[in-house]
Amino acid sequence: xxxxxxxxxxxxxxxxxxxxxxxxxxxxxxxxPTLCSHEKLAAxxxxxxxxxxVIRGQQSQLVASCVCPVEDGLIVNTESEPVIRGRKMxxxxxxxxxxxxxxxxxxxxKYGIAGVQAGxxxxxxxxxxxxxxxxxxxxxxxxxxxLCVRYCAEVKNRNAIGFIGRGTEREVVFFPEIxxxxxxxxxxxxxxxxxxxxxxxxxxxxxxxxxx
Amino acid sequence: xxxLNSAAHLKKLRQLILDRDDGKRVVSVTNGTDGRTRHxxxxxxxxxxxxxxxxxxxxxxxxxxxxxxxxxxxxxxxILPEEICYVGVKPEDVPEIVSQTLAKDKVIERLLYExxxxxxxxxxxxxxxxxxxxxxxxxxxxxxxxxxxIDDYIALGGYSxxxxxxxxxxxxxxxxxxxxxxLRGRGGAGFPTGVKWGFCRNAPGQPxxxxxxxxxxxxxxxxxxxxxxxNPNSVLEGLLIGAYAIxxxxxxxxxxxxxxxxxxxxxxxxxxxEEYGLLGENIIGSGFNFNVHxxxxxxxxxxxxETALIASLEGKIGEPRQRPPFPATSGLWGKPxxxxxxxxxxxxxxxxxRGARWFKSLGTQGxxxxxxxxxxxxxxxxxxxxVAMGIPxxxxxxxxxxGIPGGKEFKAVQTGGPSGGVIPRSLLDTPVDYEELTxxxxxxxxxxxxxxxxxxxxxxxxxxxxxFLAGESCGRCVPCREGIYQMLKILNxxxxxDGREGDIESLEEIGQTVRDFSLCALGKTAPNPVLSTIxxxxxxxxxxxxxKRCPALACKELISYYIEPDKCQACLICLRECPAQxxxxxxxxxxxxxxxxxxxCGTCLExxxxxxxxxxxxxxxxxxxxxxxxxxxxxx
Numbered sequence: 013x014x015x016x017x018x019x020x021x022x023x024x025x026x027x028x029x030x031x032x033x034x035x036x037x038x039x040x041x042x043x044x045p046t047l048c049s050h051e052k053l054a055a056x057x058x059x060x061x062x063x064x065x066v067i068r069g070q071q072s073q074l075v076a077s078c079v080c081p082v083e084d085g086l087i088v089n090t091e092s093e094p095v096i097r098g099r100k101m102x103x104x105x106x107x108x109x110x111x112x113x114x115x116x117x118x119x120x121x122k123y124g125i126a127g128v129q130a131g132x133x134x135x136x137x138x139x140x141x142x143x144x145x146x147x148x149x150x151x152x153x154x155x156x157x158x159l160c161v162r163y164c165a166e167v168k169n170r171n172a173i174g175f176i177g178r179g180t181e182r183e184v185v186f187f188p189e190i191x192x193x194x195x196x197x198x199x200x201x202x203x204x205x206x207x208x209x210x211x212x213x214x215x216x217x218x219x220x221x222x223x224x
Numbered sequence: 225x226x227x228l229n230s231a232a233h234l235k236k237l238r239q240l241i242l243d244r245d246d247g248k249r250v251v252s253v254t255n256g257t258d259g260r261t262r263h264x265x266x267x268x269x270x271x272x273x274x275x276x277x278x279x280x281x282x283x284x285x286x287x288x289x290x291x292x293x294x295x296x297x298x299x300x301x302x303i304l305p306e307e308i309c310y311v312g313v314k315p316e317d318v319p320e321i322v323s324q325t326l327a328k329d330k331v332i333e334r335l336l337y338e339x340x341x342x343x344x345x346x347x348x349x350x351x352x353x354x355x356x357x358x359x360x361x362x363x364x365x366x367x368x369x370x371x372x373x374i375d376d377y378i379a380l381g382g383y384s385x386x387x388x389x390x391x392x393x394x395x396x397x398x399x400x401x402x403x404x405x406x407l408r409g410r411g412g413a414g415f416p417t418g419v420k421w422g423f424c425r426n427a428p429g430q431p432x433x434x435x436x437x438x439x440x441x442x443x444x445x446x447x448x449x450x451x452x453x454x455n456p457n458s459v460l461e462g463l464l465i466g467a468y469a470i471x472x473x474x475x476x477x478x479x480x481x482x483x484x485x486x487x488x489x490x491x492x493x494x495x496x497x498e499e500y501g502l503l504g505e506n507i508i509g510s511g512f513n514f515n516v517h518x519x520x521x522x523x524x525x526x527x528x529x530e531t532a533l534i535a536s537l538e539g540k541i542g543e544p545r546q547r548p549p550f551p552a553t554s555g556l557w558g559k560p561x562x563x564x565x566x567x568x569x570x571x572x573x574x575x576x577x578r579g580a581r582w583f584k585s586l587g588t589q590g591x592x593x594x595x596x597x598x599x600x601x602x603x604x605x606x607x608x609x610x611v612a613m614g615i616p617x618x619x620x621x622x623x624x625x626x627g628i629p630g631g632k633e634f635k636a637v638q639t640g641g642p643s644g645g646v647i648p649r650s651l652l653d654t655p656v657d658y659e660e661l662t663x664x665x666x667x668x669x670x671x672x673x674x675x676x677x678x679x680x681x682x683x684x685x686x687x688x689x690x691x692f693l694a695g696e697s698c699g700r701c702v703p704c705r706e707g708i709y710q711m712l713k714i715l716n717x718x719x720x721x722d723g724r725e726g727d728i729e730s731l732e733e734i735g736q737t738v739r740d741f742s743l744c745a746l747g748k749t750a751p752n753p754v755l756s757t758i759x760x761x762x763x764x765x766x767x768x769x770x771x772k773r774c775p776a777l778a779c780k781e782l783i784s785y786y787i788e789p790d791k792c793q794a795c796l797i798c799l800r801e802c803p804a805q806x807x808x809x810x811x812x813x814x815x816x817x818x819x820x821x822x823x824x825c826g827t828c829l830e831x832x833x834x835x836x837x838x839x840x841x842x843x844x845x846x847x848x849x850x851x852x853x854x855x856x857x858x859x860x
Contacts, residue, residue: 055546057545057546057701057743058700058701058702058743059701059702060701060702060703060741060742060743061702063740063741074740074741076546076743079546080546080548081548094740097736097737098703098736098737098740098741101703101707101733101734101737101741102702102703102706102737102741105702105703105706105707105710105734106702106706108706108710109706147710147713148713155702156699156700156702156705158700175541175699177699178524178695178696178697178698178699179694179695179696179697179698179699179705179708179709180694180697180699180705180706180709181699182698182699182700182705
């Protein structure tokens with residue numbers, strides 16, 4: 013396979029053509045955060061945390077590195093000022109939805125988001141008050157990364173989980189008629205993928221329906 | 225009718241139609257969706273039966289046409305060739321029009337358009353100020369076409385551009401012509417059309433597809449609807465030319481669910497075009513084959529975004545995906561696909577017929593040709609306007625739109641629909657041009673143009689558009705889904721008098737992230753209404769936050785209605801009309817609004833006789849303590 017040469021964080025690296033910038037950057041040792049990316053799944057580009065700054069000639073652009081292929085001569089900055097600023101904002105926005113969850117805490121500490129020090133490790137967080145976060149908390153504890161939905165569709169080919177609703181109404185649901193048939197056989201392979209721990213709760217609700 | 229088998233055959237057919245209709249008078253009645261809200265169908269019927277009754281059958285052709293542009297005056301009846309234009313025609317006016325104007329050439333004064341600015345009655349359509357400064361090249365044919373008759377289109381020279389492309393030009397030649405014309409996408413992004421076609425033609429993979437994007441969703445915008453309804457054949461012809469240039473043999477027209485008449489007229493046009501051999505196999509005997517299908521959307525705004533539209537066509541959830549790959553290389557079912565907006569397609573036949581040089585002669589350095597805008601809001605004249613690019617915004621608002629009614633002041637114009645920006649009075653001499661508008665923090669968009677007067681609160685406007693976008697974001701990517709939501713919450717707070725220090729900065733900060741980090745154009749442009757209003761009307765935001773005052777007196781939570789005791793004549797009108805029974809007082813006793821009961825509906829202000837003018841709106845100040853005093857009634 014042919015290779016391209018690009019500069020990632022001031023270091024010249026080689027990468028296979030067809031690779032994404034995210035893969036190349038991680039190979040080069042860059043710490044690029046992601047929530048919706050998974051090696052077994054097609055790139056999705058939804059969490060936008062992996063956004064990096066890409067310079068082509070005179071033009072600088074912010075792109076989601078998980079869906080952007082490497083090119084010869086690209087200059088990539090994975091932690092430039094606008095990148096860090098945006099990532100921090102995205103984490104703060106997500107934190108208001110899923111406060112206290114481990115996956116966000118990990119990144120939250122690195123990027124210094126408000127309220128990240130308080131609270132417990134997982135799930136509901138008695139320690140967090142609105143005053144400690146940038147935005148009013150309206151927890152749903154799901155960041156809508158879609159890992160479960162896409163794993164069920166792309167790897168298991170079962171489509172027992174899906175999205176419903178639009179915009180902020182969007183949520184992950186188990187479709188009872190499919191889940192009742194498929195989920196018991198699969199062994200809950202999607203659970204460990206969930207970065208927030210919200211998935212087993214969603215499932216429990218539907219399980220209660222179909223096992224009743 | 226036999227299928228057309230050569231360019232000469234098409235010419236012959238055209239001559240046949242021209243001879244058939246030669247010397248006949250035409251009554252064009254606007255009967256599009258806008259006209260039908262005012263019973264234009266009955267008006268058309270009335271003309272047909274009245275002409276028969278008065279013995280004029282065979283001498284006069286009644287055409288049921290799409291919108292001519294001046295929608296607010298519809299139904300209009302345009303009498304050709306004299307161009308006499310009657311507005312607001314009712315079925316009961318029809319016998320008079322037939323007996324006076326059609327039979328005796330007498331103009332009926334009372335049905336003519338009265339210019340609200342000068343008060344003059346105007347006979348000829350082209351002399352109405354609304355049309356005078358326009359340059360209707362794409363939309364203009366609507367008035368000569370019966371929506372359901374392909375013959376009318378052919379009589380105007382329709383499908384001759386297709387014949388020219390098929391018989392006199394190579395596909396590459398067509399692309400070169402479109403490239404050289406400088407035509408840019410009319411759907412919003414303004415990408416050069418010819419270049420896009422070239423990408424798709426040169427992309428590996430077969431088959432290739434062409435798509436018409438008629439998923440027009442901006443509130444208050446209806447350019448594409450009127451074109452598709454009124455002149456469906458121009459869209460089809462443009463699509464055919466594009467398909468030939470790109471090498472596609474199959475196309476889709478994606479029409480939003482809310483446009484049933486557009487679908488109906490497209491279907492009629494397709495059927496008639498097929499009968500003439502202008503669609504299907506071996507088109508006009510050229511050997512070129514092309515088929516087209518109509519797909520109806522299901523009501524999602526985001527499906528106007530090309531990748532979401534394609535997903536929806538494929539039967540998937542209408543959600544955008546990351547580009548690249550662009551549809552030109554991997555579009556519908558992974559095949560090279562070219563997608564253009566209705567107006568872009570409808571412009572193509574004109575370019576092929578009249579040449580790139582003609583098209584280039586209109587417009588500015590970077591934006592060529594004409595553009596249709598949907599001009600709405602606080603204006604004397606509203607409707608669809610088509611102007612050459614480069615015309616100053618102020619000319620559209622004042623010359624064509626006739627300025628602001630009721631002696632009010634112009635405040636701002638919003639261009640580009642919900643994801644466009646607001647442009648203040650000081651920048652009204654800005655020419656209409658893709659780059660110029662972008663520089664001002666707005667966009668050309670698909671052509672929405674909303675004019676606002678001094679009574680409009682721009683914080684509230686930003687909130688309105690953001691609320692629309694919050695409901696229409698697909699919710700896939702974080703910045704758009706969560707960012708718009710948090711911005712909306714802050715705006716709601718500000719409008720409700722709960723604004724905090726730092727809110728403006730927060731809005732700017734979130735807005736920047738939403739703009740730079742979102743996946744598709746919906747998110748990337750969503751902060752525009754907020755960022756542009758902050759840019760030009762920051763003082764209004766500050767008044768809301770710091771003084772809890774709405775300068776335009778529009779935000780309900782920040783205003784109070786107050787009856788000035790010195791002006792109140794104790795007439796009891798407001799007291800009786802108040803639906804909340806919040807007004808106390810009595811005969812000869814000044815009226816007082818009980819602020820805790822008041823729902824701020826504004827009825828008292830509306831009903832207070834103008835000669836008293838006792839009710840006012842207050843904002844940012846404390847409502848004075850009530851004084852109850854006896855009035856010496858002075859009858860003015």
